[in-house]
Amino acid sequence: MNSKFKIEPDRSLYPSVGKDGKLEIDLSSGKYVKIWHGPNHPGVTGNMSLELTICGDEIVEAKTHVGYLHRGFEKIFERRTWMQCFPTVVRMCVPEPDTNEYCLAAAMEELSGVEAPEYAQWMRTLVLEMARLTNLLRTVPGLGGTMGLGLGVQWGVYMRDLLLDRFEELTGARIYHMYIIPGGVRGKMPEGFKERLLSNLKEIDDFSLRVKKLIFDNAVVKKRAVGTGYVDPSWVDRFGVVGPNARAAGVNRDVRKDYPYLKYAELDFEPYVDENKGSDVYSRFWVRYMDMINTVALIRQILDKMPNDGEILARIPNALHWSIPKGQTYVRCESSRGEYGFYAVSDGSEYPRRINLRGPSYTHAIALLEKLLVNANISDVSPIMVSLTTCPPEIER
Numbered sequence: 001m002n003s004k005f006k007i008e009p010d011r012s013l014y015p016s017v018g019k020d021g022k023l024e025i026d027l028s029s030g031k032y033v034k035i036w037h038g039p040n041h042p043g044v045t046g047n048m049s050l051e052l053t054i055c056g057d058e059i060v061e062a063k064t065h066v067g068y069l070h071r072g073f074e075k076i077f078e079r080r081t082w083m084q085c086f087p088t089v090v091r092m093c094v095p096e097p098d099t100n101e102y103c104l105a106a107a108m109e110e111l112s113g114v115e116a117p118e119y120a121q122w123m124r125t126l127v128l129e130m131a132r133l134t135n136l137l138r139t140v141p142g143l144g145g146t147m148g149l150g151l152g153v154q155w156g157v158y159m160r161d162l163l164l165d166r167f168e169e170l171t172g173a174r175i176y177h178m179y180i181i182p183g184g185v186r187g188k189m190p191e192g193f194k195e196r197l198l199s200n201l202k203e204i205d206d207f208s209l210r211v212k213k214l215i216f217d218n219a220v221v222k223k224r225a226v227g228t229g230y231v232d233p234s235w236v237d238r239f240g241v242v243g244p245n246a247r248a249a250g251v252n253r254d255v256r257k258d259y260p261y262l263k264y265a266e267l268d269f270e271p272y273v274d275e276n277k278g279s280d281v282y283s284r285f286w287v288r289y290m291d292m293i294n295t296v297a298l299i300r301q302i303l304d305k306m307p308n309d310g311e312i313l314a315r316i317p318n319a320l321h322w323s324i325p326k327g328q329t330y331v332r333c334e335s336s337r338g339e340y341g342f343y344a345v346s347d348g349s350e351y352p353r354r355i356n357l358r359g360p361s362y363t364h365a366i367a368l369l370e371k372l373l374v375n376a377n378i379s380d381v382s383p384i385m386v387s388l389t390t391c392p393p394e395i396e397r
Contacts, residue, residue, distance in 0.1 A: 031055055037381050039068050045385060046392035048365065054378060062373035064366045070396040077355045082108055083182070083319045085352065090176040092357060093391040095138060098131040099335045100342075101180040104355070106261070106331040107344035108182040111324050112316075119310025120184030125263045126302045127170075127179055128333065129295055130197075134163045135336040136292040137204070139389050143285040144215040146382040147224060152211050159207050162200040169193060182322070184313035194303055201296050208293055216282075216289065225282035229372045229384035233277055239371075240363035243338020244291060245388060248284040250277035255334035266305065269298050281380075284387040291336070323350050337361065337389050359394030366395070 038049030047069040053061040073092050077085045082104075089104050090097035102124060109115065116124065137160040141152030164174045169190055171177040179186050215221055233249045235241060246253040254271040256264040272290035274283050316322070326348035332341035338360035345354040365388060372384050 032060060035378075039065075045365075045388075045390045048390070048392045048395070050369075050373070050381065050385075052373070052378070052381070057378045059373050059376050059378065059381070062370045064370055066392060066395050068396075069392050071393075073393070073397045074355055074357065077352050079351070081320065081350045082322055082324055082352060085355070086178050086181065087176070090178060092393050092397055093335070093359065094175065094393070095391065096131045096135045096335055096337075097176055098127050098180060099333055099340045100357075101178060102128060102333055103331050103340065103342035104344075105180050105182045106333075107329055107342050107355075108322075108324055110329045110331060111327050111344065111346050112182075112322075113325075114183055114314050114316060116184045116314055117311035119188075119307055120312050120314075121262050122302065122306035123185045123189065123312070124180050125267075126299065126306065127177070127185075128262070129299050129302060130163055130166065132336045133204070133292065133295045133299065134160050134167075136288055136295060137163070137207075139336070139386070140285065140289050140292050141211055141215060142386045142389075143225065143281070143383065144218070144221060146386050147221060149215065149218070149221070152214050155207055155211060159204050162203060166193065166197050166200060169196075181313075182319070183316040184311070186312070188309070188312055198300070198303065201299060204292075204296055208289075208296075212289070216286065222282065224380070225285070225383060225387075226278070226280060228281045228380050229284075229376070229387060231279045231368070231372070233279065235368070235371075239368045240360075241338075241368060242360050243334065243336070244287040245284055245338065245360075245364060245368075247271060247273045248287045249279040250274055253338065255332050255339050259332060261331075261333060263302070263305075267298060267301055269294060269301070281383045281387040288336075288389070321350055323348060324352075332358075335360070337364070337391065357394060357397050359391065359397070361390040361392065361394040364388040365390035365392070 033054050035052050035054060036049055037052055039047050049065045051063040051065055052059050073088060076088055085104060089100040092100050137156045141156040145153040167177055168174045170193065171179040231249050233251055236246045236249055236251045242253050250273060252271060252273045257271060272287055272294060274287055324346040326346055328345040330341055330343045332339055341358040343356040344352060347353040369385060369388060373381060376384060
């Protein structure tokens, strides 16, 4: 490896940089060292790693490296029928697969002129909010986990398992559900399901209070997280920041409100926005904490408003030999990480011509993360990375 290389620094961080805007780093001088963070480090959000150039314990440059998980999802879709894509599409984000199911099903329906029945739309809305909650139960305590406080993470894993029990009861699977299909859903709510889900939500209410005391009221956590990884509100559009990361910067971005779909227009809720524009690690986790509380309330509201019975599937062609009419569309939904969209193109055959995923992880984990880590301390890499909540399969698609 060449011991000399040049990087493009942020001039505001390096006002003494020359007119050419270059900062030369000589690795042979001993002042600068390269280290790797990941891909198997517990503070990495999945199969990705960071190549860090450090001076002492300060980061001078950061580069995101992916490729450890590449499976060519989007290319595989072009070689499978539309319905055969569902077992694959859920694997594009393991912690929250239902958003992928919905986007693919909605794209097929829009191109075909099919509309899911009322009851099925309510069930889809319920499943998407349950998926949001399962992921938040995993990520919210993650703030403590990045600082060595693992108790909250263990609590969250248990609470998430309670909801996975409900998913297994509803869909037959704990992780990859494939419950949302073109035209509707695969089944009705089992008898007693509502009561068991409400019981789980009550336990999650108690968990929310305990995790607040353990992590968010913790003086050490506050000292390390407040002011760390600051995202300027002007970067939101520049870097394509969406979801909780944008709302932590005071910018209200939520597809459920901006572009209502399914039954969200009939529900009474407001996404939490940090009006103080804290826009740091603490603020991003706090926004997700409030999202978790609001999601619990939203699930209760859905259970109250949805009909007790109804049709689960619209009239559709033979699913295994469904030739989607020629055309293109873009459908989106709000995942726990922000806007999640599918651009789908059909050439009129049984096979997709093109399916392209727009996941929030791409911009958050590469362009934004690389900028936030410059001048950060090594010990803050994990809190900053996890606060952006990335899902590497969205990048390596």
